[in-house]
Amino acid sequence: MEKIIEENKQGQSLVLEQKEGNTKKLFIESYGCQMNFSDSEIVASILANEGFNTTQNIEEADLVLVNTCSIRDKAEQTVRKRLETYNAVKKINPGMKVGVLGCMAERLKSQFLEEEKIVDMVIGPDAYKDLPNLLKEVEEGRDAINVILSKEETYGDISPVRLNSNGVTAFVSITRGCDNMCTFCVVPFTRGRERSREPQSIMEEIADLYGKGFKEVTLLGQNVDSYLWYGGGLKKDFVKASEMQKATAVDFAQLLDMVAKAFPKMRFRFSTSNPQDMHLEVIEVMAKHHNICKYIHLPVQSGSTRILKEMNRQHTREEYMALVDNIYRIIPEMSLSQDMIAGFPTETEEDHQDTLSLMEHCNYDFGFMFAYSERPGTLAARKMEDDVPADVKNRRLTEIINLQQKMALERTQRFIGQVVEVLVEKESKRSDAHWSGRNSQNTVVVFPKGEYKPGDFVNVLISECTSATLIGEAVGYNEIMQA
Numbered sequence: 001m002e003k004i005i006e007e008n009k010q011g012q013s014l015v016l017e018q019k020e021g022n023t024k025k026l027f028i029e030s031y032g033c034q035m036n037f038s039d040s041e042i043v044a045s046i047l048a049n050e051g052f053n054t055t056q057n058i059e060e061a062d063l064v065l066v067n068t069c070s071i072r073d074k075a076e077q078t079v080r081k082r083l084e085t086y087n088a089v090k091k092i093n094p095g096m097k098v099g100v101l102g103c104m105a106e107r108l109k110s111q112f113l114e115e116e117k118i119v120d121m122v123i124g125p126d127a128y129k130d131l132p133n134l135l136k137e138v139e140e141g142r143d144a145i146n147v148i149l150s151k152e153e154t155y156g157d158i159s160p161v162r163l164n165s166n167g168v169t170a171f172v173s174i175t176r177g178c179d180n181m182c183t184f185c186v187v188p189f190t191r192g193r194e195r196s197r198e199p200q201s202i203m204e205e206i207a208d209l210y211g212k213g214f215k216e217v218t219l220l221g222q223n224v225d226s227y228l229w230y231g232g233g234l235k236k237d238f239v240k241a242s243e244m245q246k247a248t249a250v251d252f253a254q255l256l257d258m259v260a261k262a263f264p265k266m267r268f269r270f271s272t273s274n275p276q277d278m279h280l281e282v283i284e285v286m287a288k289h290h291n292i293c294k295y296i297h298l299p300v301q302s303g304s305t306r307i308l309k310e311m312n313r314q315h316t317r318e319e320y321m322a323l324v325d326n327i328y329r330i331i332p333e334m335s336l337s338q339d340m341i342a343g344f345p346t347e348t349e350e351d352h353q354d355t356l357s358l359m360e361h362c363n364y365d366f367g368f369m370f371a372y373s374e375r376p377g378t379l380a381a382r383k384m385e386d387d388v389p390a391d392v393k394n395r396r397l398t399e400i401i402n403l404q405q406k407m408a409l410e411r412t413q414r415f416i417g418q419v420v421e422v423l424v425e426k427e428s429k430r431s432d433a434h435w436s437g438r439n440s441q442n443t444v445v446v447f448p449k450g451e452y453k454p455g456d457f458v459n460v461l462i463s464e465c466t467s468a469t470l471i472g473e474a475v476g477y478n479e480i481m482q483a
Contacts, residue, residue, distance in 0.1 A: 022048065022051045022052060022053040023051060024050075024051045024052045024062045024063065025052065025054075025055040025057075025061045025062050025063070026044070026047055026053065026054050026055065026061065026062070026064075027054070027055055027056070027057075027058045027061035027063070027064045028040055028043065028054065028064075028065045028066075028067065029064075029066050029067070029082065030066075031066070031067065031068055031078060031079055032068065032069025032102065032103065033069065034171055034220055034271065035173070035191075035220060035221075035222065036067045036069055036102055036103075037171070038171045038173050038220055039101070039102065039125060039128070040067045040101075042128055043101065043131065046129065046131050046132070047131060050132050050135065058085075058089055059089060059093065060093075061093075062096060062097070063097050063098075063099065063135070064086050064089075064096060064097070064098045064099070065098075065101055066079055066082055066083070066086075066098075066100055066101065067101040067102045068100055068102040068103055068104035068105060069102065069103055076104060079100075079104060083100075083118050083119065087118060097120045097135075097138050098118070098119045098120055098121075099120060099121035100112055100119050100121075100122050101124075101125075102125055103125065103186065103187070104190075105123055105124050105125075107186060107190055107376070109145055109147050120138045120144065121135075121144040122144075122145045122146075123145075124146060125176070125190065126176070126192060127147065166426050166454065167212075167213060167214065167454065167455070168213075168214060168423065168425050168426075168454050169215070169216040169218070169423075169425060170209050170214050170216070170217055171218050172202060172209070172218070172219055173220045174196065174197050174202055174219050174220065174255065175194060175195065175196050175197065175221030175222065175223065175226070175227050176191060176192070176195055176197075176221070176222070177194045177222060178191060178194055178223055179193055179226070179235060180223060180274060180312075181379065182301075182312050182313060183310065183312045183379040183380040183383075184301075184375065184380050185375075186375050186376075186377050186378050187222055189377055189378075191222065193234050193235070193236060194222070194223065194226060194235040195232075195233065196227045196228050196229045196235065198232070199250050199258065202219075202259070203258065203259065206262075206263060206266070207262075209266075210263055213455060215267065215423055215455050216266060216267040216423055217266060217268055218268075218271060219256070219268065219269070219271075220270075220271060223272065223274045223277060224252055224272065224273060225274055225277035225278045225282060226252070226274065226277040227250075227251060228250070228251055228252075229249060229250045229255075230245040230246065230248070230250075252282060253279065253281035253282045253284075253285050256268070256285045256286070256292060257288070260285070260288075260289035260291055260292050261289075264291055265291070265481060265482075265483045266291060267291050267293055267423060267481070268292050269293045270296075271297050272299065274299070275298060275299075275300065275313075275319070275320050276313070276314040278323060280326055280330070283326070283327055283330045283331060286331060287331050290480055290481075291481065293440045293441070293442065294333050294440045294441055295336075295337075295365075295441050296327065296334065296335075296337075297336075297337045297338075297339075298323075298324070298337070298338065300338050300339070300340065300362075301313060301339055301341050301344075302340070302344060302354070302355055303317055303351075303354040303355035303356070303357060303358030303359065304317065304350075304352075304354040304355060305317040305354075307344055307346070307347055307351050307354075310344065310346060310384070311341075312379070317354060317358060320362075321361050321362065324336065324362045333440075333441070335442055335443070336362060336363075336365060337365060337366035337367060337442075338368070338369075339367075339369075340355065340367060340368070340369045340370070341371075342355075342370070342371050342372065342393050342396040342397035343371050343388035343392060343393030343396055343397070344372045344380075345380060345384040345386055345387055345388065346387065347372075347396075356399065359403055359404065359407070360403070363407055363410075363411065364404060364407055364408075364411075365407075365408060365412075365441065365442070365443065366442070367401075369401055369404065371390075371393040371396075371397045372386070372388070372393060405467055408467040409465075412443060412465040412468070412469070412470060413465055415439070415462045415470050416462050416464065416465060417462065417463075419459050419460065419475060420439040420440070420445060420459070420460055420462060421439060421440060421457060421458075421459060421480075422437040422438065422439055422447070422457070422459075422460045423437045423438060423455075423456075423457055423458075423481075424436075424454050424455060424456045424457075425437045425438065425454060430446075431446075433448060433449060434446050434447060434448055435447060435448075435449050435454075435458075437458070439460075443469070443470055444468060444470065445469070445471075445472065446469055446470070446471050447460045447471070447472050447473055448473065452474060456477065456482060457477065457478035457480075457482045458474050458477060458478060458482075459474065459476050459477070459478050460472040460473065460474050461473050461474075461475050
């Protein structure tokens, strides 16, 4: 649940530059969070070296892959419907092979291959380098499966192909897996334990992006704040590290400082943060560097300490609010966003009111809000009864959404009359005469095109807004960031 799922990106089929000499066709579709879309870029890179070019025409595909998510039931149901579609096409094109990647692959491997017989191959999140071997198995008429979770794999040595890229913004993965056993979440079981990527490989990937003209990087992980490189291996094994390894270890605040210093003309964001691991050193690094965006996605899930304990969150209501107070104290212009679950098992009306009051205290700019749905394989599903009626969940969710929308409008209104730094990303959806980009606080800004182009850092004077968008006029290039 702590992974941001952008609804408008769900089910995108991804196309990259055609590699000369490749004769086979790959159709790859992604669901879920940014990590899944990032993983699809890694898969495309591996398969490009195996003779595959991507296609958006499923009928001509030799290999169809769907990168899946187990976070919400809706995502799983959508993937199952897509698999039915793939198999209908397979009747027309019997040579086509179908594979499932990602979190559902790990969780539902036996159903997919043995019981339902709807796919040819199942590949877990740590097994993408094994794709060439698995393809050979399939081509020889055998089902292929690799869902082994790794203690080491970070894909740091693979340069991802940027799929459907705007050429301006990119994701760079810095951690894989998660050690936080939140009772509502399947991620530790589908993506394994937490390990961090070697800093030099991160710097090299960012340098490559900078050389290609990219202007903004989001450092990506299930829990970026707990990034810890000490020579490789699981984070939980850091206690066994040598004195030299401990002395030379790199944590997230240090990594953030490194990339901001090395690439002063690039902007940096990161996602996702976990409150229990968010240290004030990170906030102080953000305050020190203009090119680190003043926005944090800080999931809380509930405003009730009792419910947080039931969720196995390692913080209380009071600790979370104190963290937020410190963030605003150090960086008053910071924007925050939340994840919130309505109707977690045993949630009372008092717990719900605690959530609403915490939201008002934290004054969020954005939110990702859901009614609780039981996910098979989680601790909550095994040990807790889903006892809050659906109508109560939906009413509480509506109240959470309504409050967030009210706060969002108030938060965007604060920019009216201000000049904000905007990185131009693309043409506005509503007008081909306007550019769309985001300010440091992650709010979308729309303004007339004028002489500017994607990749430019532009100062925009804000004159009006909606709850989600700022509207204004460009007043010149941003001197700090524009190269």
